[in-house]
């Protein structure tokens with residue numbers, strides 16, 4: 785685990801694309817399933833990145849299953865209603881917020897993913913998921929928050945010096961904000977400049 789853990793840490797800091805965020809998050813979840821003993825199958829799980837989510841860091845999108853309730857195991861293979869299944873598992877989608885990723889450090893992002901894994905675990909077992917007492921117990925046992933922190937608008941914006949496009953947002957002072965001219969934009973390979981987001985955008 786030591787070596788992989790180190791690699792994941794390095795790669796987290798260099799994520800710049802939606803695909804990279806999904807790859808990283810899926811790899812972390814795969815590790816966490818082993819480490820924390822989640823009863824979760826990842827292969828039926830789809831991933832997406834949302835740039836519109838303004839407050840929710842992540843969410844698991846599931847179909848509505850009539851009569852499902854947390855604590856009552858569901859037999860997917862004998863389900864008569866049409867549920868989109870992959871093998872014996874129902875499909876669901878983890879939606880990750882790009883702005884939350886920009887706002888959270890690695891520890892908080894990992895804790896958020898464990899929170900979502902608890903939702904997937906409940907959904908795959910029971911056909912539904914919530915934030916009730918069972919969720920709370922499970923979240924505590926895997927060191928995940930019961931409620932994921934809501935995040936706000938970023939403090940800093942990084943702009944491409946050539947074309948003026950927005951390259952990134954940051955929620956706190958960091959290397960990128962302090963030394964933007966030592967980075968290069970993907971659009972123009974130009975230096976960046978950082979500025980505070982004006983109040984009206986907050």
Ligand SMILES: [Zn+2]
Pocket residue numbers: 899903915930932
């Ligand atoms: Zn939740």
Ligand SMILES: [Zn+2]
Pocket residue numbers: 944945946947948949969971972973974
């Ligand atoms: Zn540019």
